[in-house]
Amino acid sequence: MDFRGGRNVVLAAAVVAALALFPLVAGKFGIDLVTKIMIFAVLALSLELLVGQTGLVCFGQAAFFGIGAYAVVLATPQYQAVSIFWLAPLAVACATLYALFVGSLVLRTRGVYFIMVTLAFAQMAYYVFHDTPLGRGTDGVYLYVRPSAEVFGVTLVNFEKPVSLYYVALAALVATFAFLAVLLRSRFGRALAGIKANEQRMRAAGFSTYAYKLAAFTLSGAIAGFAGVLFAVKDAFVNPELLAWHLSGSLLVMIILGGLGRLWGAVIGAFAYALLQEFFQSQAIFGDLAKHWLLGLGLTIIAMVALLPEGLAGLPAAVSRRLARKPARSAGGNA
Amino acid sequence: MATPDVLMRGEKLTRRWGGLTAVDEVSLELARGSVHAVIGTNGAGKSTLINLLSGEIPPSSGRVELKGVDVTAWPQPARARAGLGRSYQRTTIFPQFTVFENCRLSAQSRLQRPWAWWERADACALAVEAARGAAAKAGLAAEIDRPAGLLSHGGRRQLEIAMCLATDPEVLLLDEPLAGMGAEETDRMLELLAELRPGHAILLVEHDMDAVFRVADRITVMVNGAVIASDAPQAVRANPEVQAAYLGHHA
Ligand SMILES: Nc1ncnc2c1ncn2[C@@H]1O[C@H](COP(=O)(O)OP(=O)(O)OP(=O)(O)O)[C@@H](O)[C@H]1O
Ligand SMILES: [Mg+2]
Numbered sequence: 001m002d003f004r005g006g007r008n009v010v011l012a013a014a015v016v017a018a019l020a021l022f023p024l025v026a027g028k029f030g031i032d033l034v035t036k037i038m039i040f041a042v043l044a045l046s047l048e049l050l051v052g053q054t055g056l057v058c059f060g061q062a063a064f065f066g067i068g069a070y071a072v073v074l075a076t077p078q079y080q081a082v083s084i085f086w087l088a089p090l091a092v093a094c095a096t097l098y099a100l101f102v103g104s105l106v107l108r109t110r111g112v113y114f115i116m117v118t119l120a121f122a123q124m125a126y127y128v129f130h131d132t133p134l135g136r137g138t139d140g141v142y143l144y145v146r147p148s149a150e151v152f153g154v155t156l157v158n159f160e161k162p163v164s165l166y167y168v169a170l171a172a173l174v175a176t177f178a179f180l181a182v183l184l185r186s187r188f189g190r191a192l193a194g195i196k197a198n199e200q201r202m203r204a205a206g207f208s209t210y211a212y213k214l215a216a217f218t219l220s221g222a223i224a225g226f227a228g229v230l231f232a233v234k235d236a237f238v239n240p241e242l243l244a245w246h247l248s249g250s251l252l253v254m255i256i257l258g259g260l261g262r263l264w265g266a267v268i269g270a271f272a273y274a275l276l277q278e279f280f281q282s283q284a285i286f287g288d289l290a291k292h293w294l295l296g297l298g299l300t301i302i303a304m305v306a307l308l309p310e311g312l313a314g315l316p317a318a319v320s321r322r323l324a325r326k327p328a329r330s331a332g333g334n335a
Numbered sequence: 336m337a338t339p340d341v342l343m344r345g346e347k348l349t350r351r352w353g354g355l356t357a358v359d360e361v362s363l364e365l366a367r368g369s370v371h372a373v374i375g376t377n378g379a380g381k382s383t384l385i386n387l388l389s390g391e392i393p394p395s396s397g398r399v400e401l402k403g404v405d406v407t408a409w410p411q412p413a414r415a416r417a418g419l420g421r422s423y424q425r426t427t428i429f430p431q432f433t434v435f436e437n438c439r440l441s442a443q444s445r446l447q448r449p450w451a452w453w454e455r456a457d458a459c460a461l462a463v464e465a466a467r468g469a470a471a472k473a474g475l476a477a478e479i480d481r482p483a484g485l486l487s488h489g490g491r492r493q494l495e496i497a498m499c500l501a502t503d504p505e506v507l508l509l510d511e512p513l514a515g516m517g518a519e520e521t522d523r524m525l526e527l528l529a530e531l532r533p534g535h536a537i538l539l540v541e542h543d544m545d546a547v548f549r550v551a552d553r554i555t556v557m558v559n560g561a562v563i564a565s566d567a568p569q570a571v572r573a574n575p576e577v578q579a580a581y582l583g584h585h586a
Contacts, residue, residue, distance in 0.1 A: 179452075188449040190456040194440045197429040204389065204427070205502050206415035206444035215449065 012177075019170050023163050031166050033278065038169040039230045041270035042176045044254045046223035048266035049180060051255060053189070054216045055196030059115045059248050060102070060122025064221040066243030068095040068228025070129060073143045073238050084147040084159070084233070091232075092225045098125065099221020103214045122248060130240040140239025143232060165234050172230055173267070176223060180263055192216055257301055259311020268312045276300055339366035342536040343419070343506045348387050348397035350380075357383040359560035360397070365506060365536035370528060372539045372547045375557035376580075381540040382424055384557070385508045388538070389421045390414045401506070416444065420504025424511045424540075426491045430484030434475050434494055437483050438466035441501040465501050472530075473497035474523050488515045496524070500531075507537045513546055525550050548572070556580070 019038075023031050043065055050056045071091035076082050106117045129135030146159040157164050183189050194202045195209050202209050232238055241247070250273065258269020280286065280293035280300075289296075305311075310318055343365040350358040358380040365371050373381050386392045388399055390411035398407045406414050415421075429437050442465035443456060457463060470479050473493040478486060483494055492515055499507060513521050521543070528537060528550050541547050547554065548568050555565040558580045564571055571577055 183452045185455050185457075186452045187443055187447060187454065187456045187459070188452055190436075190440055190443065191447070191449065193432075194429060197431055198427060200391075201423075201427045201429065201441075201498070203411045204391070204415060204421055204423075205441045205498070206412050207447065208410070208412045212449065 016170075016174055020167075023166055028162065031162050033274070035162070035166045035169045035234055036231075037271055037274045038166075038173045039227055039234065040251075040254070040274065041173050041267045042169075042230065043224055043227035044251055044258070044266040044270045045173075045176050045180060045263060046220045046227065047251050048255050048260070048263060049192075049216060049223070050220045051252070052260040052262070052265065053184060053196065054192045054213060056107075056213060056217065057115050057252070058118045058217075058220070059245070059252065060118035060120075061220070061224055061251050062245070062247035063102075063122035063125040063243050064095040064099050064224035065228040065231070065247070066129065066238070066240070067098055067125060068092060068225030069232035069238045069242050070135065070141075070228075071095070071225075072147070072229050072232035073141050074134075076143055076145065076147065078144050081145045081148040084149045084157075085151075087147050088226070088229050091229045092222055095225020095228060096218055096222040099225075100214070100218045103217030103221070107210060107213050107217060119245060119248070122243060122245060126240055126243040126245075129243060135240060138240060140237055143236040143238070146233055146236060159233050169230055169234070172226070176226075177263060177267065184263070188212070188215070253301060257304060257311060259308075259313035262311075262313040265311050265313035272304075272312055273301075339364075340368065340536075341366045342402055343388065343538075344400040345384070345388055346398045346400070348384065348399070349395045350383050350387055350392065351395045356560045358387060358394075361557070361560075361562050363538075363555055363562075363565065365538050367505070367536045368533055369552040370532055370537045370539055370550050372541060372551035372554045373557060374541065374544070374547060374554060379557040380560040381557060382510055383560075385421060385510050385538070385540065389419060389508055412444075415502065415504075418503075418505040419508070420499040420502050420506065421508040422495045422499045422510055422512055424514070426495050428483050428491060428494050428498065430482070432483055433480050434470055434483050434486070434497075435466055435479045437494055438469050438497050438501040439463060441498040442466045442469070442503070444502050465503060469497045469501035470494075472500055472527060474520070474527075489517055489520050492516055493520065493524075496527075505535055507531070507535055509538065510540045511542060512539070513541055513543050521546060 022034060043061070047058065047061045050058045068091045071094040072087055075087060075090055102118070102121045106114060106121065109117050130138060149155060149157040149159065157168060159165060191202065191207055191212050194207070195212060199209050228242070254269035254273045255266045257272055258267065259265030276297055277293065280296035281290055283290045308315060308318070341364045346362050347360045348358055348362070349356065349360050361384055363371065373384065375381050387394045390406070390409055394407070398405060400406065401414060401417055401419060406417070429440065432440070439457065439462050442462040443459065446459060446461055448454070467479070470476055473496045475490065475493050475497055478490060483491065486494060492512060496509070496512055513524055516524060525546055528539070531537065539547070539551065551568050553566070554568050554571040556563050556571060556577050563580060564574045564577050566574070
């Protein structure tokens, strides 16, 4: 589990400090890229709660993200800033309600059917924004004025400034991570772990597992919607691709790449995925081949997953186990 | 003795799988202070009967009563919270967790507080005590910090019982708890059953006849889903139909 020892806390503090100092040395491109990655890390964490911690493989996470993002844009009138303090709760509420609705239905299915049905509901939401007047079509919608963040006339954050957005995204990532780390140690978190390990036994012990799974699904949708809010405020633009299955699939790849079952995995996976994507898309490195970036990205990910079944976050554990195993074996130790 | 304190009652329970009637109009009562053994050949429907009583599967017909309340329509978790504990014939544990966490998580079902996201699960003294107590009773005190998946087969069977006890049930439905246990472990488990008997109503499905005759207050014999005899141990042993159908194999 995360935060097991003091070492992990030190490590986490170092990572946060490095991220906090990054804008001092980075240019506009770097700040923008890492802001985007941190928002996707929040989104990946929401999926990790379902897939890695509860054992529910959701293939429709992008829908909650997209709904959160669209809600921000559609609830903002042209030429007038709206306070983030009611815009964000409204958008998160929209994503949460959709997650509650979808969860109450899809959690009646299991395994492959669950994957398919979550995909189907996400596609449904995709078409609502893609093909109905509500979503205003394929081309997407601009957010003409970013929200305001004023308390008693004092502006707390200026969302027009990329550096401010960067720190908002960092704070959101730290808060989400800390919240989930605490949650996973609580009774609720342990119950989810039990459901993942053996749902039958959990029911025999007296846990109404459907209610637990629905709570996890809804919470996950709320966090994904929150990531969507951040994304809409950052890009000031939304389009239906935010809800597309491509994104849902990429998110699954992120958390698998990073390592399922560890919160760190989702964060590392989001960074690794985005950086690999930037690398293979780079004209400077690959020239014309950069057009075929998906091929390079795909092959690399397949290789990494094959070599590291526990993901990048499992790398230290795998290495120390390998180091520990050798002497044990030569001493005729345990299998 | 006055009227027995019946905690669980099955009435004309029937369960069909397609054309097969796995449990056929079985009625039985489990009273506090007694061990009720259910014996029968392989495929007689014993595990299915436990599944019907515990709510794991719904009956095709019949009804189930728990502490005087009709719980036929209750889902399994609700019955468990009302004081029903069961163990599985095929070991059903959390192999990745330690023995302690297996028991603690089971005990957590008594005080779930799922909304308290800021409280550490292992800070709940009630669950921690119940878990340690249950592990000790089942003879696992020395292995409490081991991952459950690394236990011996007998150890897993003990853990199966410990997890059931950790939920502090009043009715225990035990599906072949002694299968795969050594002689010493069997003795200890039978002692434990005797110790639990006064406060609990126990249903014991078991193939080990010596063990059954040592602890059972009453024995029900099933053949092809139906009850052919249900009586005190000596009467069952003497029953010619039972001898022909079942005990004969062992004689
Ligand atoms: N899920 C199921 N689907 C179809 N048939 C089933 C199912 N579960 C059990 N059965 C059948 O019901 C009958 C009773 O099975 P059950 O497991 O209750 O027997 P049992 O008395 O516990 O046997 P054993 O001593 O081998 O454990 C068997 O014929 C079995 O094949
Ligand atoms: Mg059986």
